[in-house]
Amino acid sequence: MKRFIPVAAPTLNGNEKNYVQDCLDSSWISSCGKYIDLFEEKFGQFCKTEHAITCCNGTVALHLALKALGVGPGDEVIVPTLTFVATANAVTYCGATPVFVDSDPLTWNMDPSLIESLITYRTKGIIAVHLYGHPADMDPILEIARTHSLFVIEDAAEAHGAEYKGRRIGSIGDIATFSFYGNKIITTGEGGMVVTNDNALAQKIRILKGQGLDPERRYWFPQIGYNYRMTNIAASIGLAQLENVDWHISRRRDIAGIYKNLLKNVPEITMQLEMPWANCVYWMTSIVLNHNIALSRDEIINKLTKEGIETRPFFYPMHTLPMYTSMVRKYNLNIAEQVSSHGINLPTYANLNSKDIEYICDRLIKSLSKNNHTHY
Numbered sequence: 001m002k003r004f005i006p007v008a009a010p011t012l013n014g015n016e017k018n019y020v021q022d023c024l025d026s027s028w029i030s031s032c033g034k035y036i037d038l039f040e041e042k043f044g045q046f047c048k049t050e051h052a053i054t055c056c057n058g059t060v061a062l063h064l065a066l067k068a069l070g071v072g073p074g075d076e077v078i079v080p081t082l083t084f085v086a087t088a089n090a091v092t093y094c095g096a097t098p099v100f101v102d103s104d105p106l107t108w109n110m111d112p113s114l115i116e117s118l119i120t121y122r123t124k125g126i127i128a129v130h131l132y133g134h135p136a137d138m139d140p141i142l143e144i145a146r147t148h149s150l151f152v153i154e155d156a157a158e159a160h161g162a163e164y165k166g167r168r169i170g171s172i173g174d175i176a177t178f179s180f181y182g183n184k185i186i187t188t189g190e191g192g193m194v195v196t197n198d199n200a201l202a203q204k205i206r207i208l209k210g211q212g213l214d215p216e217r218r219y220w221f222p223q224i225g226y227n228y229r230m231t232n233i234a235a236s237i238g239l240a241q242l243e244n245v246d247w248h249i250s251r252r253r254d255i256a257g258i259y260k261n262l263l264k265n266v267p268e269i270t271m272q273l274e275m276p277w278a279n280c281v282y283w284m285t286s287i288v289l290n291h292n293i294a295l296s297r298d299e300i301i302n303k304l305t306k307e308g309i310e311t312r313p314f315f316y317p318m319h320t321l322p323m324y325t326s327m328v329r330k331y332n333l334n335i336a337e338q339v340s341s342h343g344i345n346l347p348t349y350a351n352l353n354s355k356d357i358e359y360i361c362d363r364l365i366k367s368l369s370k371n372n373h374t375h376y
């Protein structure tokens with residue numbers, strides 16, 4: 001049988017099945033039920049935040065956060081250009097404009113030193129993304145936000161449990177958002193969460209996700225809201241995943257450690273650097289190829305595919321996507337373009353074993369050698 005190693009796969013090895021069965025047996029399958037309450041309570045404890053509010057995916061979690069913070073037409077929100085498209089789209093959903101920042105060359109996260117020059121009288125806030133599980137450098141971002149009275153949202157879709165200077169990701173900005181899509185650190189199939197320590201924001205988010213319903217008056221809708229609710233079934237899977245979250249994270253850190261060890265002497269490759277102040281949760285173990293190699297990034301991806309190894313190219317920078325190319329920009333975004341065009345995400349998931357990783361690294365290194373063509 002031909003070997004196939006996917007780039008990501010969920011691991012459902014805890015109480016997932018029991019809890020889903022319980023939902024079915026009790027007929028609590030819609031968006032009320034004990035698993036919603038339990039998942040929110042435990043996820044808030046996990047993030048060290050007062051409030052945790054479930055919703056149906058990580059994209060709408062961002063939309064809810066921006067709406068609760070009052071973002072609307074004419075506003076600008078500063079976002080990294082190297083991120084998943086949802087970060088920028090959620091700003092656009094509000095009628096506002098995403099303003100793109102270039103990457104830091106070592107962590108590939110938003111470079112805080114470039115933010116201040118992008119602030120205008122229209123700027124309302126900053127979305128910091130913790131790319132591939134590595135926290136953004138939050139202190140300078142918070143400092144700029146304080147100086148200019150801006151909000152900070154953490155897009156933590158890829159970084160459940162990561163830490164910045166000993167602080168849990170999710171508890172640092174005004175609001176943080178998470179995704180529980182199937183390939184994330186923990187999953188509910190599709191799902192999202194908004195966390196905050198601010199009571200007023202939490203109340204707004206709960207109202208917005210439930211059609212704008214007045215909490216004091218049944219069937220009275222004083223504003224336009226959304227149906228962004230999560231089901232009790234999804235929350236039951238999330239609770240089971242959360243019970244094992246430390247294991248999920250330590251597996252990912254172990255896997256990244258094995259990759260780093262096997263690839264440390266390969267001069268053609270740079271890995272995402274874990275800063276001394278960071279605890280990265282390695283949503284993806286990621287490499288960037290140096291410029292002086294014989295093959296292109298896509299050729300290497302294709303060679304690995306033929307060997308049964310699924311990988312992913314990095315996200316395209318947002319400013320290169322058709323709907324965002326025409327936007328006026330003050331600066332070029334060279335680092336993000338370089339990193340994006342040479343980046344590969346390697347398979348990273350809890351059930352990946354060390355034999356698989358050795359095989360992946362062996363084939364990757366072979367694909368980099370200049371006289372490899374005879375092997376294929």
Ligand SMILES: *Cc1c(COP(=O)(O)O)cnc(C)c1O
Nearest residue numbers: 057058059084086157179180181
């Ligand atoms: C996955 C992801 C999202 C969107 O989450 P969904 O649950 O897929 O809607 C948002 N931002 C980032 C950075 C992501 O990686």
